[in-house]
Amino acid sequence: MAMSKTTNTYNRQNWEDSDFPILCQTCLGDNPYIRMTKEKYGKECKICSRPFTVFRWCPGARMRFKKTEICQTCSKLKNVCQTCLLDLEYGLPIQVRDSALKMKDDLPKSDVNKEYYIQNMERELARSDSGSGINSKVGEPNDLLMRLARTAPYYKRNRPHVCSFWVKGECRRGEECPYRHEKPTDPDDPLADQNIKDRYYGINDPVADKLLKRAAAMPALPPPEDKTITTLYIGNLGSLTEQDIRDHFYQYGEIRSISLVPKQQCAFVQYTTRAAAENAAEKTFNKLILGGRRLTIKWGRSQGRQGPSIGNSSADIFEPVPGLPGALPELSNNFFNLEPGHIPLPNMPPPPSLMVPPMFGPPPMPPFFFTPPQASAFATPGASSTAINSTAASTVTGESAIKPSVHYPSQDPSRLGATQLLADRQE
């Protein structure tokens, strides 16, 4: 700790000198004309307790005179205003900004550790010279912070303190008293006990807690439970074209399709993957402004359907085509640890309509065809198993199973592709 200005300047925390304060717009006040006094080594920095240059000015009529509370090094480290300790771009408490930007800034807080750190940082800052050091924290404007930030300057911060004599009923000054004759803030209010060190280090700041709670309560779009929905409903389109939408939404993932409904001023964007759709929803919900208007984003039900809904019914359910091998069921005994979608299809016997059992020999039967106990669930279990057992019976059962339901024209044996022999056989 430097005791006087000149003692031991080598490798010690030096007193700070500066030319101009680092301040935010609200602290400076509404008047563009300001007179400011500068006092070298006027006070100790509230954080690092080094003497530093104190600037003092009046932020407007009926305002108390404000002065810089922390030194420039401390304010540059956190990119905050020297007086109010709020972020220079957003005007938000340090804790809020750090949690939104996911920045962990571990400044040492105690005694010699802190002095050592500040001393080194000051040297770094002096060497690297403005510009870069401060800009490194800016990056692209964070959306959450922009929404939390105030839009207009909050001059209530600059008001004079409450007249303590008036609170007791003893204020003799009356009209000319420069202090506020108002009720003081409720001491039970959690916002009442704030501490400059806590606010600076971003711990235990009641204002920040309040803002973060508000941030968490902001509207959000939950993904629908049905995992197969990958469509987003986009409303309030106005005059946007499909190309505009495609140009914007392609960045979130591969678009499967876009359908516009100009009558309803909306569009449905369908992605190939669910992840892409969720990503798009997160990035655009309540944020996207295209063509000058904010688009309403909701989860869609299906392409072309009107109206948004967090629906879970998928697209029109079609009947399974009869006569075709059905989708593989979930294996209850997953002997081979196979994923349900990845089971290599066994060499299924050809559809019964073309099956001529004895002529062409028994269909090649892979061994494990017998092992799954769920063999009955297969579409042609009866046919296949009985084919092994009795050839004659199978034809009968096979025929009775398929004869009435010819779904595709090609299943009709009388069409092209079926041999005349077969056709004779079937009829």
Next chain:
Amino acid sequence: MPKVRRSKKPPPEGWELIEPTLDELEQKMREAETESHEGKRKQESLWPIFKIHHQKSRYIYDLFYRRKAISRELYEYCLNENIADKNLIAKWKKQGYENLCCLRCIQTRDTNFGTNCICRVPKGKLEEGRIVECVHCGCRGCSG
């Protein structure tokens, strides 16, 4: 104890007429000097001093320049005896400073930005209609 006289000569004629008022003012001054400081701000306790000082000088200035009730000799005797403040009266002779409260309020070296005291601002220019008591002498506006 009567006030100490620096000059050995006796005061000129007309002194007896003004003496009682001056005595009274001096008495007030002594009281102001010995008042307790309770319930007053630090600067506020000095305000009566400045006020009485102003009153004394005003009395003599008025007698000579306005009412012309005393002779120049007597007037100058008062100035020499420091009954009235000659610097303050010098200001009162200037245009715009006729009602100047005290000399501190026009001393620009005393202020941060080299200006006069707030009490020197004419009430018309001082928007907001707020009451000011200047910190030096408690004056509520000495011009305009």
